[in-house]
Amino acid sequence: MRTRAKIGVVLSAVVVSVTAAAVVLGATPADAATGGSGPYPADYETSAGLPDHTIYRPQALPAQRLPIFVWGNGGCAANGTGQVNFLREISSHGFLAIASGAPNGSGSTTSPMLTRSIDWAVAENSRPGSKYYGRLDTTKIAVGGWSCGGLEAYAVSHDARVTTTTIFSSGLLNDADDYQLRRLTKPIAYFIGGPSDIAYPNAVDDWGKLPAGLPAFMGNLNVGHGGTYDQPNGGEFGRVAVLYLTWRLKGDTTAGANFVGAACGLCRSQWQVQQKNLTLDDGTPVTPPVTPSSSPSGGANPACSAVYAVQDQWPGGFVANVTVTAGSTALTGWQVALGLPSGATITSLWNAVPGDAATVTNQSYNGRLTAGQSTTFGFQGTGNGSGATVTCAAR
Structure with missing residues (x-):
C-alpha cells in the first residue's frame, strides 16, 4: 500500500x-x-x-x-x-x-x-x-x-x-x-x-x-x-x-x-x-543483521515465525520492521500479534493490513509463502519501540 x-x-x-x-x-x-x-x-x-x-x-x-x-x-x-x-x-x-x-x-x-x-x-x-x-x-x-x-x-x-x-x-x-x-x-x-x-x-x-x-x-x-x-x-x-x-x-x-x-x-x-539473499559471490548465504525479540510460536513445528527489529528510533517515535517466515509447510496467509511497549502506538503501516485489536494480517500479494520463505512488513509509531513482542500464526 x-x-x-x-x-x-x-x-x-x-x-x-x-x-x-x-x-x-x-x-x-x-x-x-x-x-x-x-x-x-x-x-x-x-x-x-x-x-x-x-x-x-x-x-x-x-x-x-x-x-x-x-x-x-x-x-x-x-x-x-x-x-x-x-x-x-x-x-x-x-x-x-x-x-x-x-x-x-x-x-x-x-x-x-x-x-x-x-x-x-x-x-x-x-x-x-x-x-x-x-x-x-x-x-x-x-x-x-x-x-x-x-x-x-x-x-x-x-x-x-x-x-x-x-x-x-x-x-x-x-x-x-x-x-x-x-x-x-x-x-x-x-x-x-x-x-x-x-x-x-x-x-x-x-x-x-x-x-x-x-x-x-x-x-x-x-x-x-x-x-x-x-x-x-x-x-x-x-x-x-x-x-x-x-x-x-x-x-x-x-x-x-x-x-x-x-x-x-x-x-x-x-x-x-x-x-x-546477499553473498560475496562464493555461494555462502548470509543472515540479515536483525535483532530478534521473540521466539517462533506454535510449538516444535510452528506454521510461521516472526522477528521484530527497530530500524530507527528518535525522541517520540520509531520505525520497526517485522520479518515473517513460513515454517516447514507453505502458507496461504498469516497473522501477527503485536505486543507494543506501554505508550507506543502505530501511526502508519506498510505491507500488511491492520486487523482486530493489536494484530495485522498479510496483504494480498505477500500472504502466500513457500516453506521457509520470508516476507516483511513495517510500521512507524510514536513512543519507544524497544521491547515489542511479535507472534505469528497461519490463517
Missing part, C-alpha cells in the same frame, strides 16, 4: 529547486576542474553522438576497461551537472558515468534517455577511432537515479544489459507500477535518507515487494531527501556508491564486505542496514 499519494509532486518540487540553482552556479565544461578522491582524476564532457547527456570519465583512461554507470537526475531535471560532485567521484574510481541532460541543461528527462546512454556506450566501445574503443566493459552496466531519476532507473532496470540497479531516495508512486518490481532479476540496492526522507515509505514498500530470492541491499542514512550529492566528492552517498559499484561491477569482494553479512562494514556505521 502506497502511503504518500502526492509524493511525485513533492519530489519534483523539492529536487527541481535544488537543480535549478545548479543551472545558474554550475561550471561549464571548459571550466570544470578534474576531481574525485579516486586514482583517476575525472572530468566531464559531451559528445556529438549523445548531445543531451553529460559524460563523466577519468581524464586519462586507465588500462583496465571501465564499467558503465548511467544516471537519472533528481527531479528528472535535464541538467547533467546537477550531481557533479557525486558522479565525478564515481568516475574517478575507474567508471564511465553518463548523466541524462547536457551540462547546465534545462527541461526534463525521460527514462529512454538512460537507454540511449547505454546504447551510446556500447556503440562507442565497438567503434574504431573512438577514444572508448575497446576501453569499456559493456558486460558490467549499472543504472541508478535520485528521486524522480530513481523512477527512471526502475523503468529500464529490466534491460538485459543492466547487471545491477541502484535506487537513491526514491520509490514507486503507485501500486499499479509494481510490475516493475516483479520483473527484477538482477541485484538491486537502495540508498535512502532515513525516515525524514519523503521517499522513505515508498522505498520501504518496494523493499517488501521484491521478488523472493532477489539479492537486495537497503541502507538508510538519516540525512533526509536531499542526500549528500553536493558535498565534496558526493559525501557519504558518494563513498558508498563507489563501494557498491566496485563490488558489483568490478567483483571486488573487499568492497562487497561493506554490504554483506551481520558484521558488514555499513552495519557498524551510522547506516541502518537491511539485506536479502
Whole structure:
C-alpha cells in the first residue's frame, strides 16, 4: 500500500529547486576542474553522438576497461551537472558515468534517455577511432537515479544489459507500477535518507515487494531527501556508491564486505542496514543483521515465525520492521500479534493490513509463502519501540 499519494509532486518540487540553482552556479565544461578522491582524476564532457547527456570519465583512461554507470537526475531535471560532485567521484574510481541532460541543461528527462546512454556506450566501445574503443566493459552496466531519476532507473532496470540497479531516495508512486518490481532479476540496492526522507515509505514498500530470492541491499542514512550529492566528492552517498559499484561491477569482494553479512562494514556505521539473499559471490548465504525479540510460536513445528527489529528510533517515535517466515509447510496467509511497549502506538503501516485489536494480517500479494520463505512488513509509531513482542500464526 502506497502511503504518500502526492509524493511525485513533492519530489519534483523539492529536487527541481535544488537543480535549478545548479543551472545558474554550475561550471561549464571548459571550466570544470578534474576531481574525485579516486586514482583517476575525472572530468566531464559531451559528445556529438549523445548531445543531451553529460559524460563523466577519468581524464586519462586507465588500462583496465571501465564499467558503465548511467544516471537519472533528481527531479528528472535535464541538467547533467546537477550531481557533479557525486558522479565525478564515481568516475574517478575507474567508471564511465553518463548523466541524462547536457551540462547546465534545462527541461526534463525521460527514462529512454538512460537507454540511449547505454546504447551510446556500447556503440562507442565497438567503434574504431573512438577514444572508448575497446576501453569499456559493456558486460558490467549499472543504472541508478535520485528521486524522480530513481523512477527512471526502475523503468529500464529490466534491460538485459543492466547487471545491477541502484535506487537513491526514491520509490514507486503507485501500486499499479509494481510490475516493475516483479520483473527484477538482477541485484538491486537502495540508498535512502532515513525516515525524514519523503521517499522513505515508498522505498520501504518496494523493499517488501521484491521478488523472493532477489539479492537486495537497503541502507538508510538519516540525512533526509536531499542526500549528500553536493558535498565534496558526493559525501557519504558518494563513498558508498563507489563501494557498491566496485563490488558489483568490478567483483571486488573487499568492497562487497561493506554490504554483506551481520558484521558488514555499513552495519557498524551510522547506516541502518537491511539485506536479502546477499553473498560475496562464493555461494555462502548470509543472515540479515536483525535483532530478534521473540521466539517462533506454535510449538516444535510452528506454521510461521516472526522477528521484530527497530530500524530507527528518535525522541517520540520509531520505525520497526517485522520479518515473517513460513515454517516447514507453505502458507496461504498469516497473522501477527503485536505486543507494543506501554505508550507506543502505530501511526502508519506498510505491507500488511491492520486487523482486530493489536494484530495485522498479510496483504494480498505477500500472504502466500513457500516453506521457509520470508516476507516483511513495517510500521512507524510514536513512543519507544524497544521491547515489542511479535507472534505469528497461519490463517
